[in-house]
Amino acid sequence: MKLSFRWFGDNDHVSLDYIRQIPSMHSIVTAVYDVKPGEVWPEESLQHIKSQCEKYGLVFDVVESIPVSEDIKLGTAKRDHHIDVYCENIRRCAKYGVKVIAYNFMPIFDWTRTQLDKKAPDGSTSLVMYWDQLNGLDPMVDDIQLPGWDASYTHEEIRKLFRAYAKLGEEGLWQNVEYFLKRIIPVAEECGVTMALHPDDPPYHIFGLPRIITNEAHLDRYLSIVDSPVNSLALCTGSLGSAPFNDIPHLVRKYAEMGRIAFMHIRNVKILEDTSFEECAHLSSCGSLDMFEIVKALVDNNYQGYVRPDHGRMIWGETGRPGYGLYDRALGAAYICGLFEACEKMKRG
Numbered sequence: 001m002k003l004s005f006r007w008f009g010d011n012d013h014v015s016l017d018y019i020r021q022i023p024s025m026h027s028i029v030t031a032v033y034d035v036k037p038g039e040v041w042p043e044e045s046l047q048h049i050k051s052q053c054e055k056y057g058l059v060f061d062v063v064e065s066i067p068v069s070e071d072i073k074l075g076t077a078k079r080d081h082h083i084d085v086y087c088e089n090i091r092r093c094a095k096y097g098v099k100v101i102a103y104n105f106m107p108i109f110d111w112t113r114t115q116l117d118k119k120a121p122d123g124s125t126s127l128v129m130y131w132d133q134l135n136g137l138d139p140m141v142d143d144i145q146l147p148g149w150d151a152s153y154t155h156e157e158i159r160k161l162f163r164a165y166a167k168l169g170e171e172g173l174w175q176n177v178e179y180f181l182k183r184i185i186p187v188a189e190e191c192g193v194t195m196a197l198h199p200d201d202p203p204y205h206i207f208g209l210p211r212i213i214t215n216e217a218h219l220d221r222y223l224s225i226v227d228s229p230v231n232s233l234a235l236c237t238g239s240l241g242s243a244p245f246n247d248i249p250h251l252v253r254k255y256a257e258m259g260r261i262a263f264m265h266i267r268n269v270k271i272l273e274d275t276s277f278e279e280c281a282h283l284s285s286c287g288s289l290d291m292f293e294i295v296k297a298l299v300d301n302n303y304q305g306y307v308r309p310d311h312g313r314m315i316w317g318e319t320g321r322p323g324y325g326l327y328d329r330a331l332g333a334a335y336i337c338g339l340f341e342a343c344e345k346m347k348r349g
């Protein structure tokens with residue numbers, strides 16, 4: 001596996017200088033963040049990221065994410081233009097050395113949490129999602145701003161999007177997925193890039209929006225739309241794993257065996273009785289997932305793809321982007337490397 005770390009560019013409070021000190025660190029996962037979905041990424045920006053990483057002995061070879069515009073997801077009249085731009089962005093990333101591009105198909109919002117700084121008994125803070133904080137909110141009536149959501153929409157725009165998705169429904173969204181994949185996968189194949197789909201986080205309908213990348217049957221359906229090794233997964237253990245119906249070691253084993261995981265987001269999550277969840281430290285003993293079984297499933301299948309520690313808690317007084325501090329993610333990286341070393345040695349016997 002190749003160990004990687006997410007970096008949000010020059011404004012990230014975590015510097016490349018620090019990231020390179022995490023043992024065994026190889027790749028930087030980042031994106032061009034100042035361009036809207038549906039627009040072309042300037043080559044200068046890609047060149048800048050590449051040279052910054054090289055300066056610190058790191059490799060820029062994973063993009064997270066090229067966002068899929070709402071027009072593509074909804075299949076509006078602008079869709080074809082946006083897909084052309086998407087293809088151009090894939091080509092440009094490839095030109096600057098990118099091997100894997102993560103993206104997701106969640107309508108309107110990416111991940112959903114109700115609080116970003118929930119204090120644990122040990123004084124650390126983390127992201128949580130409590131159903132009782134979410135239920136009772138109605139985006140058609142209330143002007144909701146959940147932490148982490150794109151704040152650039154007006155309430156009226158959000159209502160319009162919700163109405164459009166209600167009309168589209170799950171099957172409509174699947175049709176738009178199919179249209180998109182059939183256009184982009186051949187381009188990715190041509191330029192040697194693997195597309196890595198990130199699951200919906202959490203894998204539930206939120207406010208009735210059609211969220212479809214949620215479970216094994218739907219992952220199977222997604223991968224079968226275009227049966228190519230570059231139509232692959234960014235398997236996020238914490239996103240899928242926040243729902244008790246997903247058996248994560250089983251999913252990792254199955255898709256690793258099929259050669260359809262390009263990128264692993266490894267983190268643990270603690271599921272509460274009512275299926276609310278709290279993000280926690282990476283160790284198996286801290287949450288609901290068996291991290292050893294997850295890594296073993298990868299090693300047993302000789303996984304050669306990218307791995308990154310995902311969301312960390314805020315510890316040791318660190319402040320910054322919730323989920324993306326240095327310290328706890330670095331602890332996660334060291335733990336993940338430990339699991340890999342142990343599983344690899346066990347395999348060799």
Ligand code: DNO
Binds near residue numbers: 065104110198311323
């Ligand atoms: C959350 C991340 C997601 C992820 C995108 C990929 O912290 O895991 O935002 O980057 O869903 O498209």
